[in-house]
Amino acid sequence: MWWLGKNNWDHAHDLIDSAPGSENAWVHAHLHRIEGDESNANYWYRRAGRETPDYGLSKERDVLLAFFLD
Secondary structure (H helix, E strand, O other): OHHHHOOOHHHHHHHHOOOOOHHHHHHHHHHHHHHOOHHHHHHHHHHHOOOOOOOOHHHHHHHHHHHHHO
């Protein structure tokens, strides 16, 4: 999430790409949603055990940050 905040999508994706766990799959989904690759994002949401959000990217980023910082 830090690299994403620094507008470095590529590095954020490189780090999360092989990271295990449902929380990391959620971040991975968010990254592909930012990229505009909805089918890939949906795959990662399923891996994360989450529904694709029905709200915008900005809100999802806030939800992710709250989850990890809480």
